[in-house]
Amino acid sequence: MARTITFIDAINEALHQEMERDSRVCILGEDLGMGGGVFKATAGLYQKFGEERVLDSPLAEGIIIAAAIGASLVGYRPVPEIQFADFIGDAVDPILQQAAKLRYRSAGGYSCPITIRVCWGGGTGGGLYHSQENTTWFAHEPGIRVLAPSTAYDAKGMLIAAIRDENPVLFFEHKKLYRTAKSEVPEEPYTVSLDEAAVRRPGRDMTVLTYGYMASVVMEAAEEMAKRGVEAEVVDLRTLAPLDKRTIVESVRKTNRCLIVHEDTKTLGIGAELSAILNEEAFDDLDAPIMRVTGPDIPPVPFSPPLEKFFMVDKDKVMAGMEKLAGY
Amino acid sequence: MATKVNRATAVREAPASRHSPELLLGLYRMMVKCRMCDEKARILFKQGKYAGNFYSNVGQEGGEVGGAFSLRKDDWVAPSHRDWTSCIVKGAPLKACFAQLYGKTDSPDRGKSTPAHMGYPELHIITPASTIAAQLMIGTGVAWGLKRQGKDSVVVSYCGDGATSIGWFHEALNFAGVHKLPMLYVVQNNLWAESVPLRLQTALTDLSDRAKGHGITGVSVDGNDILAVYEAATKAIARARAGQGPTVLECKTYRWYGHSEIDPAKYRMPEELAEWKKKDPIPRFEKYLADRKLLNDQIKKQVRDEITHEIDQAVEFAENSPYPAPEEALEHIWA
Ligand SMILES: Cc1ncc(C[n+]2csc(CCOP(=O)(O)OP(=O)(O)O)c2C)c(N)n1
Ligand SMILES: [Mg+2]
Numbered sequence: 001m002a003r004t005i006t007f008i009d010a011i012n013e014a015l016h017q018e019m020e021r022d023s024r025v026c027i028l029g030e031d032l033g034m035g036g037g038v039f040k041a042t043a044g045l046y047q048k049f050g051e052e053r054v055l056d057s058p059l060a061e062g063i064i065i066a067a068a069i070g071a072s073l074v075g076y077r078p079v080p081e082i083q084f085a086d087f088i089g090d091a092v093d094p095i096l097q098q099a100a101k102l103r104y105r106s107a108g109g110y111s112c113p114i115t116i117r118v119c120w121g122g123g124t125g126g127g128l129y130h131s132q133e134n135t136t137w138f139a140h141e142p143g144i145r146v147l148a149p150s151t152a153y154d155a156k157g158m159l160i161a162a163i164r165d166e167n168p169v170l171f172f173e174h175k176k177l178y179r180t181a182k183s184e185v186p187e188e189p190y191t192v193s194l195d196e197a198a199v200r201r202p203g204r205d206m207t208v209l210t211y212g213y214m215a216s217v218v219m220e221a222a223e224e225m226a227k228r229g230v231e232a233e234v235v236d237l238r239t240l241a242p243l244d245k246r247t248i249v250e251s252v253r254k255t256n257r258c259l260i261v262h263e264d265t266k267t268l269g270i271g272a273e274l275s276a277i278l279n280e281e282a283f284d285d286l287d288a289p290i291m292r293v294t295g296p297d298i299p300p301v302p303f304s305p306p307l308e309k310f311f312m313v314d315k316d317k318v319m320a321g322m323e324k325l326a327g328y
Numbered sequence: 329m330a331t332k333v334n335r336a337t338a339v340r341e342a343p344a345s346r347h348s349p350e351l352l353l354g355l356y357r358m359m360v361k362c363r364m365c366d367e368k369a370r371i372l373f374k375q376g377k378y379a380g381n382f383y384s385n386v387g388q389e390g391g392e393v394g395g396a397f398s399l400r401k402d403d404w405v406a407p408s409h410r411d412w413t414s415c416i417v418k419g420a421p422l423k424a425c426f427a428q429l430y431g432k433t434d435s436p437d438r439g440k441s442t443p444a445h446m447g448y449p450e451l452h453i454i455t456p457a458s459t460i461a462a463q464l465m466i467g468t469g470v471a472w473g474l475k476r477q478g479k480d481s482v483v484v485s486y487c488g489d490g491a492t493s494i495g496w497f498h499e500a501l502n503f504a505g506v507h508k509l510p511m512l513y514v515v516q517n518n519l520w521a522e523s524v525p526l527r528l529q530t531a532l533t534d535l536s537d538r539a540k541g542h543g544i545t546g547v548s549v550d551g552n553d554i555l556a557v558y559e560a561a562t563k564a565i566a567r568a569r570a571g572q573g574p575t576v577l578e579c580k581t582y583r584w585y586g587h588s589e590i591d592p593a594k595y596r597m598p599e600e601l602a603e604w605k606k607k608d609p610i611p612r613f614e615k616y617l618a619d620r621k622l623l624n625d626q627i628k629k630q631v632r633d634e635i636t637h638e639i640d641q642a643v644e645f646a647e648n649s650p651y652p653a654p655e656e657a658l659e660h661i662w663a
Contacts, residue, residue, distance in 0.1 A: 034595045035523030056524045058493035059460055087459055090494060125379035127442035129458030302657050303380055304431035304439025310654040 002186045007149075008178040010156035010185050011041050011117075015079065017189045018163045019049055022077060025163060028055035029064055029081030029117075038083055039119065039178050061087055065094035068114045069102070069168075077163055078114050085120035085172070086132040099168040100143035114169070115162040120148075121174035121213055121263060122295075123312050127303035133212075133264045138170050139241035139273075145194060146241040148172040150215035152183040154238060157192030165194060174213040181216060197244040199251065203233035206257035206325055209248060209274055211237040214261050214313060221318035230326045232259075240270055248274065249281045256287040259325050261318055266294040288328035293321035342619035347555070349622050355397060355554055356617060357631055359389040359610055362413040364635050365422065368643065369412065369429055369443075373589045377647075378430045383410045383444045384585045388516050390550075390609040391579030393417055394557025395514035396484050398565055404452040404474075406467030406485035408460065410516065410583070412444045414486060420448040422642035432649035439652045440660065452481075461487055461496040464513060468500040471509035471574075482510040482568040484561075490521025492538050493529055501542040501576065510568035512561060515578045516551065522587040523595040539576035551579025552609040555616070582607075 005013070019025045027042060033056035036043035046054040057064050061082060068078035082088045088095070095116065102112045122131035139146045145167050149155045155173070162169040200215065201222055210218045215236040222232040235251050237243065252258045258278055260271035275290045293313055295301075301311045345352060366386050373382045385392055388410070396405055396417045407414045415425055424436055428446045431439035436448050437455055447455025454470070456463045467485035474481045491497055492515060504511045515535050519526050532538065539546025547564070549556040557579055564575035582604035586593040617623035 030521075031523045033523075038522075056528050058529050059490035059521050059524070060494040062495055089459060090496070127380055127445075127458075128440065129442070129445075130381075296658070298657055298661055302440045303442045304652050305379060306651050306654045307431075307439055307657040310657040 002184040004182050005152055005185050006179050007152045007155050007173070007181040008039060008041055010152040011159060011173060012043060013185070014156045014159040014189070015042060015045060016048070018160055019045065019053065021189065024075055024077045025079060026053040026055070026071070026076055027079045027081065028057045028068060030057060030059055030083050032056065032081050037081070039175065041117070041173070041178075042081070061090040062094055065091040065116060066098065068116070069094060069099050069112055072112050072114050073110055079163060080114065080116050082116060082118045084130050085118050085134050086129040088118065088134060092137070095138065095144065095168075095170070096141050100141045104143060111166050112168045113166050115159070115171055116169065117171045117173060119175050120172045121176055122301035122308065123176045123213065125303070125305070125308065126175075126301070128299055128301065131301035133300065135172055135240050136264065136268060136270055139270060143168070144241070145169040145239065146172070147194065147239055148174070148212045149238055150174070150177065150181065150212055150236050152181050152185050154192050154198070156185055157190050158194060158238065160189055161191035161194050164191065169194075172212070176213045177216070194239055195242070195244060197238055197247040198236045199233060199247065200236050201232065201234040203231035204255060205231045206259055206322065207233045207235055207251040207255045208259045208261055208322070209235050209237060210261040211240065212263065214263050217313065217315055218261050218318055221315045221322060224315070225319060225322050230322060232322060237270075243273070243277070245277055245281065248277065252278055252282045253285045256285055257325055257328075258286070258290045259321050260290065260292045260294070261313060261321070262294050263313055264295055265297050265300060266292060267297050269294055288325055291321060291325050293318055341621075342616075345620055352617060352622060355393060355558060356613055356623070358393045358397060358417060359554060359613065360631055361635050362389045362392060362416055363610060364632070365416060365425065365639060366413055368639050370585070370589060372429060372643070378443055380431070380442045381444065381588045381590060382429070383412070383588050384583065385410050385413050387584040387604065387608070388518060388551065388579075388581045389413070390552045390554045390557050391514055391516045391581055392486070394554050395486065395512070395561045395577065395579070397558055398562045399484060400481070401451065402479070402481045404454065404467065404470050404481065404483040406454045406463040406470070406483060407446070407456055408463050408486050408488065408491070409444055409456070409458060410488065411486045412446050415446050415448055415453055418448070418451050418453055420446075420451055420453065422638055423645040424448065426642040426646035427649050430646045430649065431651070432646060433652050434645070434649040438656060461491040461494045461500070463487070464491070464500040465496050468504050468509060468511055471504065471511045472507060475507065475509055480510070480569045482512065482565050484512045484514060484565070486514045486516060488521060489515065489517040489519065489526055489535060490524065490529055491515075492535055497538070498542070501539065501544060501574070504574040505542040505544040508571060508573035510571070511574035512564045512568060513574065513576045514561070515576060516581055517578050518581050518583045520583070520587070520596065522591070534578060536576050536578040544574050544576065546576040546578070548578040548580065551581030552607045552612065554609055554613050
């Protein structure tokens, strides 16, 4: 039975169901037990599964991730949480040097099935340290999946798939989607592929590649542009590493134009990689240069409301980008 | 040992304080000012006057004021999220402090940093990041630099109990210990790190014991006893100035409100809060002062009236200060 629920309820439900199904699943992080999480993503888990499986950790991101990695080596499937992406710094060695490389450096002797939930993104007045995106720090690293769902349906299905996956996974949850993104979500557990992008809207005139909160912004812009006669195909990447090159390239071969939209800053954002892939694999199909609408190259996100508005990509900025590409 | 209360002794005046009336009233005034500004900041947030969030320090004024009150102008402060009022203690104008909340152009960072994460370069207050404990390391680096320059300035850095769990705290203490740096680490132990109680944070009871592992001095005091904090901090600052190295000063205290203004703090027992409200540092110090005939209702009212007036002016100033132009977002990235 499906019903309409929010993104955050979908996350919460996935955690409840996976913890019920598999006693090896445990969670740890700051404020996620008794407090139920800053955004209440983990509400009810502490009450249901107890302190043994739902651990309010000390304030120390390094050991949160490293302890999860260690526990995974003796058979657990930990789902540690980083409260805000901005605070992942202390855990960078455990993620990049340990989790992502354990399998490789032991030639498959060890694997590290952990799912690190990370809350990210701007547009909520969080300022410089409660708004950041750092997906590409990690997407650059072979050996760790980087996911960024945009719908409640994907949030549940991808989180369950991630917990069951043998690879380490970074699961980025955009805070602005928590209560605004709603979709029909089955009550029972299900999985969504971790290797495929989703075509959210078919179109013939251009491909727009995006992910996360921007996927919802782009969808609105695409509907408006359709009224002006521009039919955009919107591709929601969902998975930033490894990228689903096939879907991306196929779409651009069909539409011959590509706009990349992300909230992240421009320089070395995922758009740079997407553009390089299309250059290598779809150059002859392009009728226009690949264009980008992204956050500006400034520290994300300055606090004062006019500064935050300047930073964030919105529907108008996306539509302006689409107009420009369509008119090229 | 039970002693009979001699009526004559009971009515005798309290012993004179070691400190001058000016100093005592200065400490008092500053605690009341911090309390009133903080309460005002909370009200303004609740009224939707500014975005973001605010982390109230109410209940913790003993440590906040006592820790930095004896600093000189050339000394440094490295605050954290709950230390907006430490800027007031160091001498930042209230107008700037309230403009900071609003993210206006008259805030020291012109609206770039968040309301509670305030710095003030002219007074050597380092604009903090939100990354917990990072300010301890930066502050330690400042102390290292000051020492190398042969200056006798010191650095006071604030943090909470939770912050003592992360490696950065320990890296800072270790480095400061090795180089005998002029640092005072004021640890405001309010028993909670957001919703996490101290028992899940550390196996220690006294956080000053953290200092032992790094070979430096650690002191724990009742953080709601302003004089205890002031005396311990002043001693530590003097030692630091004299090249005798860093100190960890744990102030045992309690935050009255939620972790931030959006946290109803349902994880705490109401009895715990009620107990701590009885230990409010301000009435406690009022009694101390009144016992010594330094404070009466009239002076109390006068202090509050003056501060109210100053706050009203600061809020009006902040409200009239313009927002930064959107393009200002591009400034101050590169030198
Ligand atoms: C590195 C890092 N991790 C997590 C957070 C989120 N966070 C902000 S304050 C806080 C609790 C801090 O507790 P404590 O150090 O005791 O200070 P208090 O808030 O009690 O003053 C947490 C977890 C952060 N800001 N930085
Ligand atoms: Mg605390």
